[in-house]
Amino acid sequence: MTSNSASSSPIPVHGDTLTALQQLIEVVAQLRSPEGGCPWDLEQTPQTLIPYIVEEAYETIAAIRSGQTEAIAEELGDLLLQVVLQAQIAGERGDFTLEGVARGITEKLIRRHPHVFGDVEAQTIDEVRQSWEQIKAAEKGETGKTPRLSTKLDRHARTLPPLMAAIKISQKAAGVGFEWENIDGVWEKFHEELAEFQQALEHETKKRQEEELGDLLFVITNLARWAHLDPSAALQGSSQRFVERFSWLESAIDRPISDCTLEEFEVLWRAAKASLAKSSKISD
Known part of the structure; x- marks a missing residue:
């Protein structure tokens, strides 16, 4: 994983690939055109397309798990469409373009892989991970200071699917000692939250019921974590x-x-x- 002359620059993309991407971009632009475009596509906003991004991402995951190459290619295409469509709408508003999106992620990849595109050496995965975190911290202006753990937890809570976020948050908290001594403590908390949920269902408002249900589900994810299971x-x-x-x-x-x-x-x-x-x- 050390740097070398053969890997000092990105591998060029085949011309046919660029042609196909350009055709997709032009098709999406036509769908969004006020003259002859599609009424449904013209009505979409970045916000209305959010459910489709989530749906296509999960369908892509399902296809990958199935191992069916044709299904994987098709679902990746549907997911790519969502990226191009978001960039098209943003471009119409003057916010950013697909070119800017691609350029940004390319520069980030090169910047965060100095062991591939620079003269830094990284012999193990742990060294790569450590280098990545250091570069990421520098990008965010966090070099030389310890970021608050709650900031990371908040990012997980806002950006990850709920079950995944619950696991990540509890793992990070446990990593600094905020943890039960044994699984018996988790079971005790489970029964406590179950009783509170039942109480809320009988006597509390919908908001309180939802809060207690969330607490119960969070404890269940912790039981899964202790049992080394993926909820x-x-x-x-x-x-x-x-x-x-x-x-x-x-x-x-x-x-x-x-x-x-x-x-x-x-x-x-x-x-x-x-x-x-x-x-x-x-x-x-």
């Missing part, structure tokens, strides 16, 4: 199993599912769990 992966797995069982249930009946009684649902659900569990064991 996001666990919840995603549960959602997928629910869908599989519901699909089995729908296939097992010959009438509209809304006509089923609660008792029938219970019987079918147990059958679905047993059948899918058996199939899983056979495939394993």
